[in-house]
Each structure stands twice: as structure tokens, then as C-alpha cells.
Amino acid sequence: MSFPIEAELIPLVEDTDGTVRVGQTRVTLDTVVSAFHEGATAEEIVHQYSALDLADVYRVIGYYLHRRTEVDAYLQGRKQRAESVRRENEDRFDPQGVRDRLLSRRIA
Numbered sequence: 001m002s003f004p005i006e007a008e009l010i011p012l013v014e015d016t017d018g019t020v021r022v023g024q025t026r027v028t029l030d031t032v033v034s035a036f037h038e039g040a041t042a043e044e045i046v047h048q049y050s051a052l053d054l055a056d057v058y059r060v061i062g063y064y065l066h067r068r069t070e071v072d073a074y075l076q077g078r079k080q081r082a083e084s085v086r087r088e089n090e091d092r093f094d095p096q097g098v099r100d101r102l103l104s105r106r107i108a
Contacts, residue, residue: 010063011056020074022060025051030075032060 011023020029027049035045042057064071 010059022052023056027052030078033064036061
């Protein structure tokens with residue numbers, strides 16, 4: 001008995017902002033890899049993010065394991081960008097006393 005053996009596309013899509021998402025979902029590659037690093041199985045990841053397809057998660061994990069250096073570099077770049085944006089926002093909007101300011105607005 002024979003069955004077709006063919007290459008399948010990795011279900012990763014880069015959006016206009018450069019964020020890599022899994023398939024046609026809003027779930028990012030960062031999210032799946034992070035969950036995998038925390039010890040989650042593909043089934044647990046799908047349970048937590050129901051928009052994902054189990055086969056897609058297995059393919060993404062496999063892709064990560066085969067291209068760990070490149071994916072880790074991408075993730076590190078995303079982390080640095082997020083830190084930069086956080087610093088910019090804190091420079092523009094002082095985070096000290098936010099709770100008190102919000103509560104005072106609520107009272108007024």
C-alpha cells in the first residue's frame with residue numbers, strides 16, 4: 001500500500017508589521033514558541049488558543065526546532081522592539097501615579 005509523500009507548507013504568515021502569525025489566526029509565532037518553551041504540548045497549546053489547528057502547531061514547532069537560530073534571532077528582535085516601544089511610551093507618559101490619577105478622574 002502506498003500513500004502520497006509530499007512537502008507541506010509551514011503555516012506561518014508575516015503581516016504588514018513584520019509580525020509572524022500562525023496560519024490565518026492572530027496567534028503569533030512568539031506565542032507558540034513561548035508556550036513550547038514553558039513545556040506545553042501541541043495539544044495544550046491548541047487547547048489554550050482554540051483558533052489554532054493541531055497539525056499547524058506541530059508543523060510550527062517542527063519548523064522552530066529545525067531553524068532555532070533564525071527563529072530565536074527573530075524573537076530577540078521582537079523582544080528588543082517591544083522594550084523600545086515600552087521605553088518610548090514611558091518617556092511620553094509618566095507611569096508613576098497612574099492608578100491615583102485614574103481614581104481621581106473616576107471620583108470627579
